[in-house]
Amino acid sequence: MAERALRGRFKAVLHYLPLAADRTGEDVEHVHQLRVWARRAAAALRLFKGELPRRRRAWLLKQLRTVRRAADQARDCDVLLGRPHAPGDEWVTNLRAERAAAQRAIVKVHKRLSRGGRLSRRVDQLLSRVKARRRGKRARRDSRFGPWAYARLRSEGERYFAAIPTRPGDDAALHPLRVRGKRLRYEMEVLAGAFPESFRTALYPTLERLQDRLGEINDRATAAARLRAKFDEEQLTEEKAQWRQMEDAEEAQLRLSRKDFWEKSGPSMLREMRAGFEALFAKPPRPGNRRHEREPSS
Numbered sequence: 001m002a003e004r005a006l007r008g009r010f011k012a013v014l015h016y017l018p019l020a021a022d023r024t025g026e027d028v029e030h031v032h033q034l035r036v037w038a039r040r041a042a043a044a045l046r047l048f049k050g051e052l053p054r055r056r057r058a059w060l061l062k063q064l065r066t067v068r069r070a071a072d073q074a075r076d077c078d079v080l081l082g083r084p085h086a087p088g089d090e091w092v093t094n095l096r097a098e099r100a101a102a103q104r105a106i107v108k109v110h111k112r113l114s115r116g117g118r119l120s121r122r123v124d125q126l127l128s129r130v131k132a133r134r135r136g137k138r139a140r141r142d143s144r145f146g147p148w149a150y151a152r153l154r155s156e157g158e159r160y161f162a163a164i165p166t167r168p169g170d171d172a173a174l175h176p177l178r179v180r181g182k183r184l185r186y187e188m189e190v191l192a193g194a195f196p197e198s199f200r201t202a203l204y205p206t207l208e209r210l211q212d213r214l215g216e217i218n219d220r221a222t223a224a225a226r227l228r229a230k231f232d233e234e235q236l237t238e239e240k241a242q243w244r245q246m247e248d249a250e251e252a253q254l255r256l257s258r259k260d261f262w263e264k265s266g267p268s269m270l271r272e273m274r275a276g277f278e279a280l281f282a283k284p285p286r287p288g289n290r291r292h293e294r295e296p297s298s
Contacts, residue, residue: 016033035067038068043183149193220250221254
């Protein structure tokens with residue numbers, strides 16, 4: 001299980017890293033996908049910590065952090081550049097300069113990790129070690145997968161539900177909930193094989209929709225914060241007014257997104273999540289029960 005999960009996630013990282021470095025002008029989604037798959041790969045490394053060589057695992061986690069941080073800066077710029085703006089606005093010129101600097105960071109990471117196939121070689125070495133460690137132990141490990149997955153997901157699920165705001169309208173709690181939801185989502189993707197089909201077709205899509213809504217709110221909050229910082233930094237009166245106008249517009253959209261979440265979609269999806277997990281945990285899987293091999297689509 002560890003080998004398959006890690007192989008698929010690092011394959012995606014190795015696919016999107018050169019695209020984000022060399023072809024991001026064709027599609028900014030390459031950067032976003034690189035960031036997402038770097039997180040997924042890191043989550044799998046943490047999940048299977050006990051099966052992995054410590055030093056190889058630590059080295060890969062370090063590289064994934066570097067990749068993700070480089071992609072984060074570029075993605076934040078892409079989100080802002082996607083907002084409406086007038087041709088020739090000075091702030092757009094400045095933001096594009098920031099985006100170009102972020103792109104150079106991605107290119108630098110790619111060159112370092114692709115030189116001599118460095119990253120792919122380290123990944124292959126890790127997977128070879130995992131495969132060697134499993135020889136002669138597969139039947140015993142597979143028999144324990146269901147109970148282990150159940151206990152692991154139950155623990156992560158409890159942490160997730162503990163992060164749900166107890167007071168409706170608690171906007172400050174939405175970001176921590178989203179972060180906890182990412183961790184739960186990535187573990188659900190890896191552990192899906194231990195659970196019934198409804199886990200993949202109903203429970204996971206509910207969390208996915210919830211995370212999408214929280215992601216939209218987070219993008220607006222991030223954009224508003226960056227615009228506020230630009231306003232504070234700007235010295236020229238005319239440009240300062242532009243930044244303020246954009247910040248006010250972004251803040252208005254942020255308030256609408258948060259209001260919609262609390263009054264419409266958020267509570268119902270959280271109720272679905274709680275009910276789904278309660279039903280799931282009411283019937284622990286039996287030892288040796290691996291129901292299917294497919295991960296949720298993403």
